[in-house]
Amino acid sequence: MRAPLCLLLLVAHAVDMLPLNRRKKQVGTGPGGNCTGCVICSEENGCSTCQQRLFLFIRREGIRQYGKCVHDCPPGYFGVRGQEVNRCKKCGATCESCFSQDFCIQCKRRFYLYKGKCLPTCPPGTAAQQSTRECQEECELNPWGSWSPCTHNGKTCGSAWGLETRVREAGRAGREEAATCQVLSESRKCPIRRPCPGERNPNRKKGQRERRPRKDRKLDGRGDGRPRPAPT
Numbered sequence: 001m002r003a004p005l006c007l008l009l010l011v012a013h014a015v016d017m018l019p020l021n022r023r024k025k026q027v028g029t030g031p032g033g034n035c036t037g038c039v040i041c042s043e044e045n046g047c048s049t050c051q052q053r054l055f056l057f058i059r060r061e062g063i064r065q066y067g068k069c070v071h072d073c074p075p076g077y078f079g080v081r082g083q084e085v086n087r088c089k090k091c092g093a094t095c096e097s098c099f100s101q102d103f104c105i106q107c108k109r110r111f112y113l114y115k116g117k118c119l120p121t122c123p124p125g126t127a128a129q130q131s132t133r134e135c136q137e138e139c140e141l142n143p144w145g146s147w148s149p150c151t152h153n154g155k156t157c158g159s160a161w162g163l164e165t166r167v168r169e170a171g172r173a174g175r176e177e178a179a180t181c182q183v184l185s186e187s188r189k190c191p192i193r194r195p196c197p198g199e200r201n202p203n204r205k206k207g208q209r210e211r212r213p214r215k216d217r218k219l220d221g222r223g224d225g226r227p228r229p230a231p232t
Contacts, residue, residue: 037069050086055079057088094118107133141184144168150190157196164190 035041039049050056050069057068057077073079073088075097080087091098095118096106107118112128114135122128122135129136145166152162168184 038067041067053086055086055088092118142169150192152192155196156192157194158192159195160192161189162192163187 035047037051037054038047039051041047045064045066047056047067047069054069054071055073057070057073059066059068070088076091076095077088078091078098078100080089089101092101092104094108094111095104096108098104099116103116104113104118107113111118111120112122112133112135113119114122114126119135126135126137128134145168147164147166149156150162150164152158152160156162165185165187168186
């Protein structure tokens with residue numbers, strides 16, 4: 001009588017342990033021994049559901065795939081948030097890294113970045129920058145501006161030779177580009193012949209006194225200021 005009772009207890013215990021074993025399998029370490037951030041994780045396929053705000057990155061090896069929960073998608077992938085799960089999706093074939101499926105940030109070799117697209121050659125009106133692998137808008141020179149005031153040591157007055165400068169700005173053909181073109185400038189000598197406030201006239205010789213206008217007028221040529229009498 002005791003033997004059948006013990007057998008029944010063993011069977012009941014085994015049935016109770018089945019859900020526990022399944023739960024252990026779901027929250028196990030998975031491939032690579034990492035299930036960090038996973039809500040559901042299996043030894044065969046890794047993570048299949050991630051915690052909120054994390055992205056599910058699927059790594060494929062042959063016909064098998066393994067899931068991993070990451071804060072940021074690796075290079076060559078971009079994150080897409082969904083109602084149930086956030087996923088890492090692969091960039092385009094010519095993109096090294098991207099912001100979305102239609103907007104690349106960096107291109108692969110032999111391609112140039114232009115307005116979020118990776119192109120084999122740069123379009124007309126742009127020049128290929130080998131260092132950044134980008135297509136840069138060519139500059140268009142504007143007319144020369146007006147000459148600046150003639151200055152010498154920061155002053156616009158005195159008696160000396162100074163310099164005056166003018167600039168020629170260059171704008172881009174595509175105004176959407178944030179980069180600026182080089183500004184051209186040129187200078188030339190110019191004479192300064194204007195006395196500064198409180199200084200003597202630089203054109204007057206040293207020691208020469210300034211002539212003051214006479215108030216009296218010579219009415220009769222005698223210099224005494226009296227009128228000449230009429231002839232008889």
